[in-house]
Amino acid sequence: MLSRLLILVNGHPPLAADKLTPEGKGTSGRGNDNDMLEWLRLSRPEFHTVGVFPLLLGAALGHAQGGIVSWPALLLAVLATVLIMLVTYWTGEVYDYEVDALSATLERNRFSGGTLVLQNGGPPPRRVLAVAWLAAVLALFIGLWLAWGMNYGPSLFLAGALGAIMGFFYSTPPFRWAYRGLGEVFIAIAYGWLPVAVGLYITTRAWNWPEVLLFGAPVAISIFMVILINEFPDYLADRQVGKRNLVVRLGRERAAWLYAVMAAAFTLSLLVPALNGRRAFLFALPMALLALANAQAMWRGHWRDRRRLENLCARTIVLNLATTLLLAAGVLLT
Numbered sequence: 001m002l003s004r005l006l007i008l009v010n011g012h013p014p015l016a017a018d019k020l021t022p023e024g025k026g027t028s029g030r031g032n033d034n035d036m037l038e039w040l041r042l043s044r045p046e047f048h049t050v051g052v053f054p055l056l057l058g059a060a061l062g063h064a065q066g067g068i069v070s071w072p073a074l075l076l077a078v079l080a081t082v083l084i085m086l087v088t089y090w091t092g093e094v095y096d097y098e099v100d101a102l103s104a105t106l107e108r109n110r111f112s113g114g115t116l117v118l119q120n121g122g123p124p125p126r127r128v129l130a131v132a133w134l135a136a137v138l139a140l141f142i143g144l145w146l147a148w149g150m151n152y153g154p155s156l157f158l159a160g161a162l163g164a165i166m167g168f169f170y171s172t173p174p175f176r177w178a179y180r181g182l183g184e185v186f187i188a189i190a191y192g193w194l195p196v197a198v199g200l201y202i203t204t205r206a207w208n209w210p211e212v213l214l215f216g217a218p219v220a221i222s223i224f225m226v227i228l229i230n231e232f233p234d235y236l237a238d239r240q241v242g243k244r245n246l247v248v249r250l251g252r253e254r255a256a257w258l259y260a261v262m263a264a265a266f267t268l269s270l271l272v273p274a275l276n277g278r279r280a281f282l283f284a285l286p287m288a289l290l291a292l293a294n295a296q297a298m299w300r301g302h303w304r305d306r307r308r309l310e311n312l313c314a315r316t317i318v319l320n321l322a323t324t325l326l327l328a329a330g331v332l333l334t
Contacts, residue, residue, distance in 0.1 A: 038122045053324040058199020060328045067203035083139040088167035090132040094125045095171040103237035111313035112233035166190040184227045192220025217269040222320040256298045263295035280330030287323045
């Protein structure tokens, strides 16, 4: 069951390092069907949920507050979100080519590194970048249409542009947030508070920041934990190529403590509102038990064992997705 879950979440089974030639090209033949599968794997559709679910949580929150759900606007916002994620994934595959290939020979697991599609003879990197730019332009036009064609105003466009900048430059030069110890924080914003804010704004045409901060906190903290734990198996490769994310900067021992601290913060982000009468948080409160169990596993050094670390990566993704959905359910049902 766990192996099926891992393949479902990451979109591919583990790839053996000996399938890579020294030039990083695969040796298998290719066809049209294979091309489509390669693009599907590069696109990571199962990971789109981490951006779409918070957007829908914000829309549910706005609806519960008396806002009107404009389905055309919401669907366009979902499409723009998916396009921005595609840009992030595709550019990451190109600009992290070296570190992903190296990670495949070291401690890689099903949740770390890239898809290895390019390293195994997939589409040429230039083509991937060209398609990424096309997706970015489409997202730009959707943002312009939402802001001025549908009269949501420039503030919505700026919010979308902020998310696009944090995603596009996650691995892309010259900023490369993931190499500067900023990627984890920017992902927490772009996949946490920001989509909740956009979903709420689309239904209410107001930026209700107290509600955004409150409901976005467990989503932002848990996606931060996802990025952090997924950096553990890439540690040796990242350190060799100079990808100085938080795990490389702190070292795995201290990064494990940071994960545990964030698990405690996640628990408080659910518990405090629940104790203060926000009943929607009661729906997601059981996820605190999972977060604390993960924290205990990190304290006990389970990250040192490859199989246990892979299990922790899976459980952290489940933590993020389940929390977002349970909060949305709580908002709609209370």
